[in-house]
Amino acid sequence: MQKKTLNNDSLPTKPHYPILDGLRGVAAIIVVTFHLTEPLGTGHLDILVNHGYLAVDFFFLISGFVIGYAYDDRWQKMTVGSFLKRRIERLHPMLVLGMVLGAIGFYFTDSTIWPLIHTVPPWKMLLVLIIGLTVLPVPLSMDIRGWQEMHPLNSVGWSLLFEYIANILYAIGIRRFSNKLLGVFVVLAAIALAHLAITSPNGDLSGGWTLNGEHLRIGLTRTIFPFFAGLLLSRVARPTRIRFAFLWCSLLVAVVLYMPRIGGAGNLWMNGIYESVCVIVVFPLIVYMGASGVLNGRAEQKTCRFLGEISYPLYLVHYPLVYFYVAWISHNKGIGISEALPYALLILFGSILLAYAALKWYDEPVRKWLRRKLG
Secondary structure (H helix, E strand, C coil): CCCCCCCCCCCCCCCCCHHHHHHHHHHHHHHHHHHHHHHHCCCCCCCCCCCHHHHHHHHHHHHHHHHHHHHCCCHHHCCHHHHHHHHHHHHHHHHHHHHHHHHHHHHHHCCCCCCCHHHCCHHHHHHHHHHHHCCCCCCHHHCCCCCCCCCCCCCCHHHHHHHHHHHHHHHHCHHHCCHHHHHHHHHHHHHHHHHHHHHCCCCCCCCCCCCCHHHHHHHHHHHHHHHHHHHHHHHHCCCCCEECHHHHHHHHHHHHHHCCCCCCCCCHHHHHHHHHHHHHHHHHHHHHHHHHEECCHHHHHHHHHHHHHHHHHHHHHHHHHHHHHHHHHHHCCCCCHHHHHHHHHHHHHHHHHHHHHHHHHHHHHHHHHHHHHHC
16 A cells, blocks of 8 residues: 655644743753853863753754654654655754854954954855755865864854754664664663763763764764654653643753863763763653643743744854854953853843844744745
């Protein structure tokens, strides 16, 4: 019997987990604070928001959970192509805007930290933009900023590349794994992640944004475990009803990501253990609690909806603004947190406003148009 497929309009949307949407927004705001405190530190050990980069691993876990919940029982009515169309419709419009914003601001961030920006010819910047619009990484030979980023116009694009890779792996094969086989796969991925974190030269999971062997390993390891652990969790978890789950989960996310560095320079492995436990144990627990949570009143419902709506746009639009902030700090050597705070708050709240404007005036209309065109 021929499988009947549905297009993107006729495939109904399942209800969201509103608390997970809200937690994604909480984590996105913490990512912004991490990027705003990062240039004030001297290295991995003294960044104020020391574990903020683990929000990316949290995003991957929520993504795997939601993908499993939304699509696992639909493959009798869906093809790999229709699935990927839906993911492109969801992910790509904001990626395009994020890259374009990075290109618009690129030459204005010429500074002591990026002293060669003014030497980059416009044709090269536009070529990097065109490549970035596809989410493909640029080779090191085309690095136009000097930080060896896969996406030098918007650094956070690296995680979108790995998000696409995880979605493709799910669609072409891993979705067919039995729960037992998926469980074995996830356990092996957890071992790989713990080994990476504990044996890393920096004692952490930071990395994944450079097109070389080391960073590709980090990026894949940071993606494979949380994404497919989320998928497994969506299959085997039986959510209960937890009151005040959004509050407790938000506090847990904040504690994990704002935790100071563990162990110091003499015991890097201790920080690796901490990060392993966070990603392998604590994050799945938070997602389970969030999926089990009960919203308490309209105020919490509106908060979760707002945070969920801006989470992805905020992630994609904030870094082009952060480039300006980093350039300003590089011009003012020795500046401290008290001097930087007003500018950091301006970037934070400006990014949230820009994210909301991008959502309403760009992302939602473009996704609606794509839904009609892609079918």
